[in-house]
Amino acid sequence: MHQRRFMIVVALLALTLTLLPTTPTRSAPLAAPLSSVFGINSHIASRYPIYESLATPADVVANIGVGWVREDFQFARIQPSRDKFDWGWHDRMIDLMSARGIQVIGLLNAPTPSWASGQPGNTFYPPDPQTFANFASAVVTRYRGRISYWQVWNEPDNAHYWQPQPNIPAYAELLKATYRAIKAADPNAQVLAASVVSPQPAGDFLRQLHAQGAWNSFDIISVHPYTEPAGPEEGQINVAGIGSIQGVAANYGSKPIWATEFGWSAGPSDRTGGRALIDAQTQANYLVRGSVLLQAAGAERIFWYNLKDSGSQTNLYGLVSYGNGLSDFGGNAQKPAILAYQVMLQQLAGTGQPSLIDLSTPVVMLDFEAASTWRRGGESDGTFTQTSEQVHSGQSSxxxxxNFTRPQNDYVSFIPSSPINLPANTSKLGIWLYGDGSGHALKVLLRDSQGEVLQYRIAPLGSPGWQFVSTPLSGLVEPGNVITNGQNRRLDLPASLTAIIIDDDPDSTTGSGTIYIDNMTAMTGPETYAVRYPKGNSVVDVIWAPSVSQVVLPTQSNQIQRVRAWGETSNEASSNGRYTFSVGPDPVYIHHTPAALVQPTPNPVPPPAPGPDARCFPETGQCISGRIREYWEQNGGLPVFGYPTSPQRAERIEGKEYQVQWFERNRLELHPENARPYDVLLGRLGDDRLVQQGRNWQNFPKSNQQQGCRYFPETGHNVCGAILKAWRANGLELDGRRGKTESENLALFGLPLSDVQVEVIEGREYQVQWFERARFELHPENQAPYDVLLGLLGNEVLGR
Known part of the structure; x- marks a missing residue:
């Protein structure tokens, strides 16, 4: 749908490229990179055929805005004979990149010259480790001060790149020797181990490097998180591609993780069995979606593979098509991905470390608080018990x-006493996981409405520490994940959970371990994805959905800037703290000031029917009854609490389940274990709302005692004037006497958390003062007593 607009922008980009100088100087970079995180596998020195016009591909790289390139330093090309070095192409390439402010990773790699391998011709047979180390020393010495990052070989687990067959102990010896040589030539250089596809075989590769004593012979872990033929979400490029490796590394000593290759072919590829699965526009979408998911997962550098296709038929991973040959970088050869990459870097310039957020409605299916019976299937040894040893929330997990004992496929399954139903409209299933760093897979079995039992991988078992992991449930599962009654390989709702599984990965692994899980959560509503980038006091949200869906984004901004994948920008209005818009596979960038996201709720049950004493409010369609109605009416009613915005329902508060009801300005909690009037307690929504906003009230300016004010030394703040009058006029009824005591004022509002300060509420500036359970707002445009109002904290905390 964007093809016409895309071609116009590409034409403009191509015109821009034709106007760039072809002989840049070091003192005048063509383009400052917009990000130091993202890069491209450029291969200019090793693949571009015309020395005199090397500036042409360098200009394309510079105009995208990346901060890095990964370039081959091939043994056979640089040192074709024992006593001869050819530096020309690499000197020129480094000059071009330096002039544009782009850093280089030097990939020290084969082909190996015949004089070093003993094989005829240039091959991927490895040389003697010391011979390769001598080559590396010469390269690093020449470029010391210009290149600081060096990678030792590429994918030695692959028989094509380590001939005649992979030999990890042999690679470990080459790595050790080369690491020593690089550090001797340049003590400030950083060394990357060879890249391997993650999560496997990268996890096993790293374990073998450790077993060979090579863990201290590199500074940075390098992985290739390819998910093809799956997309970035279905393939779990974040939790599998990066999270699994973080878990393995935590066992031996954590190191930075760089994704030095990832990508999808816009046409047939070796990874798809020669099938064409996606087109060029989908490739562009996957580039952005995969990039932000990788960064949110913790990858410190991210390199797309690659700059240009090396042919026109298969393995079309490039940002630039083959076109009229390897030297064709003109506008007609450039794919949509090159523009999508450029727009992404522009939109994310100046942002901080991102995090994955979820805009779906989360429903906790299983919190592991109540005692339940799980039986082990008839496979490997294992146990499933309730515990308080490690808990994410509540009292237990x-x-x-x-215990895997065989060097072949092992797994252990745990089956609940009865199936656990997924809520309606579940699009993703997640769980809080405390891993053991083994890299094995946590999976579930789901039975759908057609009786089909399907298997889904939730996540690899990552490093110790609580992490929320999830998997989408839409789309087709692989044939091997159809367990019984194969129908359409698709989960047809309603569905239920029938087993939780730990599966060994790789199958050859033996050993035992322990993990913890908590709060299995169904994400209901459309399957959407969002990665949030902080930028000063605002954020940039990158949002997309596999199919066109409507998204509701909580926000504090009245005006939203929305930038589409191809750069079109619009300013749009929010309404009542919510920005509603449609999104599909093309990611969009939303610039705004965020509000609180929807919090998980327990598995919903039908609300009880209003009792005979119910008081209902057509304004919100909710009713209050029983003890909550009595409390609401006795302690201020509408001005203090506002209208009810939810039914009375069970929620978990500080680890325990209570009956609660939400109101516009607060939350009432029933605590039957307490005597009246303390059987109803108020939520600390003033403090909660500040926490949501990332504001620490203890950092607010303090004040000294002032005449005519009530000073609270507990928090260091004064309450004065109209706010003091309103504070003293209201309170909870604790003693049954007329009037309000200070104890009753405190019971309702709590201590002040700030002095009066100016803040923007719904687009206007007001003087406000924060309390533990309320926010007082001065509205001089209103007549007394409505010149002092309470903020709608109940609505704000819930993102309404």
Whole structure:
């Protein structure tokens, strides 16, 4: 749908490229990179055929805005004979990149010259480790001060790149020797181990490097998180591609993780079995979606593979098509991905470390608080018990152990006493996981409405520490994940959970371990994805959905800037703290000031029917009854609490389940274990709302005692004037006497958390003062007593 607009922008980009000088000087970079995180596998020195016009591909790289390139330093090309070095192409390439402010990773790699391998011709047979180390020393010495990052070989687990067959112990010896040589030539250089596809075989490769004593012979872990033929979400490029490796590394000593290759072919590829699965526009979408997911997962550098296709038929991973040959970088050869990459870097310039957020409605299906019975299937040894050893929330979680004894496929399954139903409209299934760093897979079995049992990988078992992991449930599962009654390989709702599984990965692994899980959560509503980038006091949200869906984004901004994948920008209005818009596979960038996201709720049950004493409010369609109605009416009613915005329902508060009801300005909690009037307690929504906003009230300016004010030394703040009058006029009824005591004022509002300060509310500036349970707002445009109003904190905390 964007093809016409895309061609116009590409034409403009191509015109821009034709106007760039072809002989840049070091003192005048063509383009400052907009990000130091993202890069491209450029291969200019090793693949571009015309020395005199090397500036042409360098200009394309510079105009995208990346901060890095990964370039081959091939043994056979640089040192074709024992006593001869050819530096020309690499000197020129480095000059071009330096002039544009772009850093280089030097990939020290084969082909190996015949004089070093003993094989005829240039091959991927490895040389003697010391011979390769001598080559590396010469390269690093020449470019010391210009290149600071060096990678030792590429994918030695692949028989094509380490001939005649992979030999990890042999690679470990080459790595050790080369690491020593690089550090001797340049003590400030950083060394990357060879890249391997993650999560496997990268996880096993790293374990073998450690076993060979090579863990201290590199500074940075390098992985290739390819998910093809799956997309970035279905392939879990974040939790599998990066999270699994973080878990393995935590066992031996954590190191930075760089994704030095990832990508999808816009046409047939070796990874798809020669099938064409996606087109060029989908490739562009995957580039952005994969990039932000990788960064949110913790990858410190991210390199797309690659700059240009090396042919016209298969493996079309490039940002530039083959076109009229390897030297064709003109506008007609450039794919949509090159513009999508450029727009992404422009939109994310100046942002901080991102995080994955979820705009779906989360429903906790299983919190592991109540005692339940799980039986082990008839496979490997394992146990499933309730525990308080490690808990994400509440008082308990589930402790799962496993013991894999065979060097072949092992797994252990745990089956609940009865199936656990997924809520309606579930699009993703997630869980809080405390891993053991093994890299094994946590999976679930789901039975759908057609009786089909399908298997889904939730996540690899990452490093110790609580992490929320999830998997989408839409789309087709692989044939191997159809367990019984194969129908359409698709989850047809309604569905239920029938087992939780720990599966060994790789199958050859033996050993035992322990993990913990908590709060299995169904994400209901459309399947959407969002990665949030902080930028000063605002954020840039990158949002997309596999199919066109409507998204509701909580926001504090009245005006939203929305930038589409191809750069079209619009300013749009929000309404009542919510920005509603449609999004599909093309990511969009939303610039705004965020509000609180929807918090998980327990598995919904039908609300009880209003009792005979119910008081209902057509304004919100909710009713209050029983003790909550009595409390609401006795302690201020509408001005203090506002209208009810939810039914009375069970929610977990500080680890325990209570009956609660939400109101515009607060939350009432029933605590039957307490005597009246303390059987109803108020939420600390003033403090909660500040926490949501990322504001620490203890950092607010303090004040000294002032005449005519009530000073609270507990928090260091004064309450004065109209706010003091309103504070003293209201309170909870604790003693049954007329009037309000200070104890009753405190019981309702709590201590002040700030002095009076100016803040923007719904687009206007007001003087406000924060309390533990309320926010007082001065509205001089209103007649007394409505010149002092309470903020709608209940609505704000829930993102309404």
């Amino acid at each position: 589930a402790r799962l152990t496993y």
